[in-house]
Amino acid sequence: MKRYYEELVNLPGVSSHEKYIRNYMRKHLEPNAEEIVQDNLGSIFGGINLDLEGPTVMLAGHMDEVGAMVEEITSKGTIKMLSIGGISPTVMISQHMDVILDDGSKIPGVVGAKPPHLLRDNKTQQVSSFDDFFLDIGADDYQHAVDLGVKIGQQIVFRNDYTVSADGKKIFSKAWDDRFGCAMSLDILESVKKEELPCRFYAGANVQEEVGLRGAQTSSFKIKPDLFIAVDCSPCQDTFTETKVGGTLGAGFLVRFYDPRAILHQGMKQFIEETAKANNIPFQYYKSMGGTDAAAVQLSREGVLVCTIGMPARYIHSTTSIIHKDDYEAVRNVILAMLKQLDYNKINEIKNNG
Numbered sequence: 001m002k003r004y005y006e007e008l009v010n011l012p013g014v015s016s017h018e019k020y021i022r023n024y025m026r027k028h029l030e031p032n033a034e035e036i037v038q039d040n041l042g043s044i045f046g047g048i049n050l051d052l053e054g055p056t057v058m059l060a061g062h063m064d065e066v067g068a069m070v071e072e073i074t075s076k077g078t079i080k081m082l083s084i085g086g087i088s089p090t091v092m093i094s095q096h097m098d099v100i101l102d103d104g105s106k107i108p109g110v111v112g113a114k115p116p117h118l119l120r121d122n123k124t125q126q127v128s129s130f131d132d133f134f135l136d137i138g139a140d141d142y143q144h145a146v147d148l149g150v151k152i153g154q155q156i157v158f159r160n161d162y163t164v165s166a167d168g169k170k171i172f173s174k175a176w177d178d179r180f181g182c183a184m185s186l187d188i189l190e191s192v193k194k195e196e197l198p199c200r201f202y203a204g205a206n207v208q209e210e211v212g213l214r215g216a217q218t219s220s221f222k223i224k225p226d227l228f229i230a231v232d233c234s235p236c237q238d239t240f241t242e243t244k245v246g247g248t249l250g251a252g253f254l255v256r257f258y259d260p261r262a263i264l265h266q267g268m269k270q271f272i273e274e275t276a277k278a279n280n281i282p283f284q285y286y287k288s289m290g291g292t293d294a295a296a297v298q299l300s301r302e303g304v305l306v307c308t309i310g311m312p313a314r315y316i317h318s319t320t321s322i323i324h325k326d327d328y329e330a331v332r333n334v335i336l337a338m339l340k341q342l343d344y345n346k347i348n349e350i351k352n353n354g
């Protein structure tokens, strides 16, 4: 895997705080793009093959990760947190988190947990909701926290500990959802052979997916794709429940045939299946209960052909998630194989098959 993956998960960027991710994306899109496009909310894309008479294809990850913002600094110097993106409160207790100050430096903290000693009276409860959580940054009081540079509205991210599994095949990290997609966009733009590409092509990443698919709405308005591919991590159920459509780590990319916000277009489904089979790329069907940027793009203008090429990931929307390198290969290979075929004829064929 290229260095993009590790470097991107290590950067901080909850929704609306994507600056560091965007700067990274811009730096690495520029060498491979003919044009850089950034919309007014901050989504960023690099385009190639722009002189071609052909359809416009757009590939997008999203830059934001789940985390929190500083909501209040208490008189004791602890920080009340506003959760950003869907996070179960049960994953928060005792976690190491960093407050990102205005200059980009980090202040370490820990989410305070009540020790058993303080719970023995059976009247006291463990802290269990965002309203009760506090981040302890070691400040002595309110003024000390302010002097350290903490301000309301700053982002708070989970401390990362990027780790490769014992067999070398899996990687543990925060923010796979969806720095994986950001890195994949850079990877594809760098890897695709322009002479094999029958379309105009934009690759990049959206802002504010985790708070309601906001960036995709405006970036797709600007780029006007004929076909949109979201590349995003989806939660695997495999360690909890045995299911055929709940995602299994290492079993190939996910064909998201259903989610509540976007049902996969039937012509698109056929195109993805045929492409994967012709190239011996493993895939699995996936039913999701969440949405991706594809749902927002689908409803832009007079409607857009969309799909999500899903990356299986265990334990997303928590402090640490796990991906499998074989799935990375499958996602990368199927996107490259799809792009080579996407001329006007193919896009019309997909539409007519739907």
Ligand SMILES: [Zn+2]
Pocket (backbone or CB within 6 Å): 062, 177, 178, 209, 232, 233
């Ligand atoms: Zn995501």
